[in-house]
Amino acid sequence: SRVAGTDVSSYQIALDMTSEVKVYFEKKPVVNVTDNAAGKVTLQIGSSTINSGDFAEFGDDVQVNIVPNAGFIVDTVTVNGSDVTPVLHTSGDIRYYTIEDITHNTEIAVTYKAKPTVSFNSEDGKFDITVIATKDFAEGEIASGSYVDFGSDLNGTVIPAAGYVVEAVTVNGTAIAFVTGTDSDMVTFAVNDVQADTEIVVSYKAKPIV
DSSP: OOTTOOHHHHOOOSSSSOOOOOOOOOOOOOOEEEETTTTTEEEEETTTEEEETOOOOOOOOOEEEEEEOTTEEEEEETTTTTEEEEESSTTHHHHHHHEOOEEEEEEEEEEEEOOOEEEEETTTSEEEEEHHHHHHHEEEEEEETTOOTTEEEEEEEEOTTTEEEEEEEEEETTEEOOOOOSSSSEEEEEEEOSSOEEEEEEEEEEEOOO
């Protein structure tokens, strides 16, 4: 018989007749992780950390901690080929999942997804553009080419140079509405719920000379 969680090296058996004793051994379960360089996976049993390829004791609970690199989120997690849903940690994009009562070899696979990037133009010094978005769960001004969190809203401000006005604002090639200030040529626009790479292009024209 197997005593869960205990390494038994010997038995004492009282026999009153000629008997045949057979001993069978069973390998402890091994835990393997497959992921990539877009994040880091650690395995924890109680207060101890184990590496991918290490064995666990029969009946152990293994906590899988997943920390994506900056600019990535956890996309999928499978355990022995079945999809599981990791739990959001108390901060950031960190996730964890607990595999309970391990009794056999376990394969964990993790994939990641890049966060969307936002790019915008600023042509020839004819205008200044500022974009506010949510990046790493904090709202603030971003540079062109930065990633943002999935679901972030974008709020843009365009200030044309003297003698110019904004003619159009497009997002991924589609014109969007913008608002021009009542006492200046400043323009504001908004893009909601960003889920994919986004390119903002501002076009301008010269004011007529009177």
